[in-house]
Amino acid sequence: MRVEIWSDIACPWCYIGKARFEKGLAEFAHGDDIEVVHRSFELDPNRRKGDIAPVIPMLAEKYGRTLEEARAMEANVASNAHAEGLGYLADGRDHGNTFDIHRVLHLAKARGRQSELLDLAYRANFAEERSVFDSEVLVAIAVEAGLAEAEVRTVLADESAYADEVRADEREAAELGANAVPFFVLDRKYGISGGQPAEVFTQALEQAWQERTPVPALKSVQGDAEACGPEGCEVPR
Amino acid sequence: MRVEIWSDIACPWCYIGKARFEKGLAEFAHGDDIEVVHRSFELDPNRRKGDIAPVIPMLAEKYGRTLEEARAMEANVASNAHAEGLGYLADGRDHGNTFDIHRVLHLAKARGRQSELLDLAYRANFAEERSVFDSEVLVAIAVEAGLAEAEVRTVLADESAYADEVRADEREAAELGANAVPFFVLDRKYGISGGQPAEVFTQALEQAWQERTPVPALKSVQGDAEACGPEGCEVPR
Numbered sequence: 001m002r003v004e005i006w007s008d009i010a011c012p013w014c015y016i017g018k019a020r021f022e023k024g025l026a027e028f029a030h031g032d033d034i035e036v037v038h039r040s041f042e043l044d045p046n047r048r049k050g051d052i053a054p055v056i057p058m059l060a061e062k063y064g065r066t067l068e069e070a071r072a073m074e075a076n077v078a079s080n081a082h083a084e085g086l087g088y089l090a091d092g093r094d095h096g097n098t099f100d101i102h103r104v105l106h107l108a109k110a111r112g113r114q115s116e117l118l119d120l121a122y123r124a125n126f127a128e129e130r131s132v133f134d135s136e137v138l139v140a141i142a143v144e145a146g147l148a149e150a151e152v153r154t155v156l157a158d159e160s161a162y163a164d165e166v167r168a169d170e171r172e173a174a175e176l177g178a179n180a181v182p183f184f185v186l187d188r189k190y191g192i193s194g195g196q197p198a199e200v201f202t203q204a205l206e207q208a209w210q211e212r213t214p215v216p217a218l219k220s221v222q223g224d225a226e227a228c229g230p231e232g233c234e235v236p237r
Numbered sequence: 238m239r240v241e242i243w244s245d246i247a248c249p250w251c252y253i254g255k256a257r258f259e260k261g262l263a264e265f266a267h268g269d270d271i272e273v274v275h276r277s278f279e280l281d282p283n284r285r286k287g288d289i290a291p292v293i294p295m296l297a298e299k300y301g302r303t304l305e306e307a308r309a310m311e312a313n314v315a316s317n318a319h320a321e322g323l324g325y326l327a328d329g330r331d332h333g334n335t336f337d338i339h340r341v342l343h344l345a346k347a348r349g350r351q352s353e354l355l356d357l358a359y360r361a362n363f364a365e366e367r368s369v370f371d372s373e374v375l376v377a378i379a380v381e382a383g384l385a386e387a388e389v390r391t392v393l394a395d396e397s398a399y400a401d402e403v404r405a406d407e408r409e410a411a412e413l414g415a416n417a418v419p420f421f422v423l424d425r426k427y428g429i430s431g432g433q434p435a436e437v438f439t440q441a442l443e444q445a446w447q448e449r450t451p452v453p454a455l456k457s458v459q460g461d462a463e464a465c466g467p468e469g470c471e472v473p474r
Contacts, residue, residue, distance in 0.1 A: 011465040032401075043465055062469055077470070080463075112347040164269075175452040180466035191455030194462030204458045215412040218428030221441045225431030226317075228248040228280055229417035232299055233314070 001034055001212050003205075006041040006173045006183040007118075009101050009132060012077045012088075015122040017182035017195030019084040024201025030209055038114050040102035040169040041181045044095070052096040052133045080195075087127025096133035099166060104142055106162035107155050117145035187212055238271055238449050240442075243278040243410045243420040244355075246338050246369060249314045249325070252359040254419035254432030256321040261438025267446055275351050276406040277339040278418045281332070289333040289370045317432075324364025333370035336403060341379055343399035344392045354382035424449055 005021065007014035025031050060070040074090040081088035101121060108117040120141045124130040130137050135156055142152040155161040176185060184192040184201070186208040192200065226233070242258065244251035262268050297307040311327040318325035338358060345354040357378045361367040367374050372393055379389040392398040413422060421429040421438070423445040429437065463470070 008465070011470065013463045013465050013470060016463075043467060045467075059469075110349040112349055172452070176455060180461075180464035182464065185455060186458075188450075188453050189456060190458050192458045193460075194464035196458075196462040200458065200462075207458075213425075215409070216425050218413055218422060219426060221423075221427050221429045221433075221437065221444075223430075224417075225433040225437075226250045226253075227417035227419065227431035228245070228250055230280060230282075232296075233248065233250060 001030075001187045001209060002037060003034055003187075004037045004039055004185040006039045006169065006178055006185075007181045008041050008043045009098050009105075009118070009121050009125055010043050010095060011041075011181050012081070012126060013195040014182040015088075015126050016077075016081050016084055016086065017184075018118070018122070019086055020195055020198045021182075021184060021201045023084075023198035025205065027198065027202045028205040028209075030205075034205070036115065038105065038109070038118055039173065040105065040166040041173055041178070041183070042098050042102065042166075042170065043181070044097065045099070045170075047097040049097045049099070052094050052131065055093050055095045056091060058095045081126065087123065089127065089129050092129040093125055094129075094131045094133055096131075098133075099163075100135070100156060101132060101138060102166040102169075103155055103162040104138060104147075104152060106165040107151065108142065108145060108147060111147055111151075113146045117142060117147070120145050238267075238424045238446060239274060240271055240424075241274045241276055241422040243276045243406065243415055243422075244418045245278050245280045246335050246355075246358050246362055247280050247332060248278075248418050249318070249363060250432040251419040252325075252363050253314075253318050253321055253323065254421075255355070255359070256323055257432055257435045258419075258421060258438050260321075260435035262442065264435065264439045265442040265446075267442075271442070273352065275342065275346070275355055276410065277342065277403040278407060278410055278415070278420070279335050279339065279403075280418070281334060282336070282407075284334040286334045286336070289331050289368065292330050292332045293328060295332045318363065324360065326364065326366050329366040330362055331366075331368045331370055333368075335370075336400075337372070337393060338369060338375060339403040339406075340392055340399040341375060341384075341389060343402040344388065345379065345382060345384060348384055348388075350383045354379060354384070357382050 025034060056067060056070045056074065059073060060067050071091060078088040078090040105114060105117055108114045121132050124137065124141055125132045132138055132141065139149060139152050143149050173183065176191065180193060182195060186204055189211065190204055190208050192204055262271060293304060293307045293311065296310060297304050308328060315325040315327040342351060342354055345351045358369050361374065361378055362369045369375055369378065376386060376389050380386050410420065413428065417430060419432055423441055426448065427441055427445050429441055
């Protein structure tokens with residue numbers, strides 16, 4: 001059974017929600033039969049690529065609050081992160097366009113390193129306040145996740161690399177009715193919005209598992225052709 | 238849309254069928270939207286691991302034919318391979334247990350190198366008559382496909398590594414009614430048995446594409462929780 005998770009690296013509830021989902025998954029009896037796929041969603045897709053700014057003043061301006069109030073909002077998120085055992089520094093991180101990060105996450109997906117890179121990018125952004133919007137930081141994290149440095153640099157240098165994959169994920173999110181993240185889709189049947197408590201994920205996994213799509217009866221195309229079976233390779237009669 | 242292909246490296250019609258499928262896929266208008274996944278199937282699962290033997294005498298014994306007749310069978314397969322532009326030496330390849338090859342193919346899948354390794358293993362087995370049942374040959378091919386040598390050796394040394402994944406593929410083949418390979422499953426709806434002509438694949442892809450599963454209406458679980466959208470990160474009302 002497949003679980004798809006739409007998220008953005010700039011989204012603190014995605015960071016917290018991934019940890020809560022993984023706790024919920026650990027309590028689920030058939031966790032080994034679950035394939036998790038992470039999908040792209042940009043919170044601020046129209047932001048100019050080089051426009052990187054500290055998050056606290058950005059939040060204050062966005063919500064029309066004082067800097068002190070924006071700090072209190074971040075402190076609240078930080079306490080939720082800490083409750084999940086996650087590092088979170090409530091001041092100092094940057095905000096910016098995440099398209100390049102999503103492109104590199106798609107490279108990581110192709111190389112079987114997607115979850116690793118997502119964890120390291122979240123940690124850098126929220127717990128270490130390294131600017132993941134800086135290409136050199138992103139390269140370093142990607143290499144730490146197991147990717148080949150030259151391949152990461154090639155993808156970053158070519159703005160079209162994995163761009164269609166990012167946009168396809170975003171289009172699919174819209175088609176599925178997701179307008180905020182994290183957004184979890186179980187077996188293309190159940191949608192879960194937001195960083196729910198771990199037990200909500202466990203229960204939803206159990207429910208989706210009970211109702212999971214059975215092995216279908218396939219419609220046959222064109223009769224048989226040359227094939228090999230345990231009895232040998234023969235042209236079918 | 239996803240296409241799953243069950244095959245065994247010891248199966249000449251899988252080698253030929255992969256080339257025919259890829260020709261058919263190249264003629265299909267939405268090829269970029271097709272995800273191809275290769276799955277494991279063993280033709281001779283009960284063969285002892287070290288029991289490696291030249292294929293011509295094995296075929297003669299299996300079918301109760303003379304060596305000359307077995308050579309003619311292989312020559313017929315070779316001419317089919319040549320017609321697809323594939324190398325095929327009609328004499329000299331080995332037969333053996335393919336479980337380890339399937340385990341390494343699953344490692345390659347996890348690293349995004351599955352199709353590359355499958356092509357190189359087929360080429361080694363059928364066109365170059367390098368014995369892919371020899372671990373050192375398998376390691377060399379896997380490295381050529383882009384895998385890290387140490388990781389390949391670790392998988393080969395641990396007989397449980399990716400063993401469950403191989404068996405899960407084989408169980409699924411049985412559940413889908415496949416008892417010979419190559420076996421192609423389109424969008425979990427159409428089954429195609431054997432190395433059909435390329436145009437059969439193109440037509441089946443077009444048919445499955447017309448009928449592909451639309452984006453489902455998701456059932457919502459538990460209402461919303463903390464999430465971030467374009468308007469910001471807020472606790473839902």
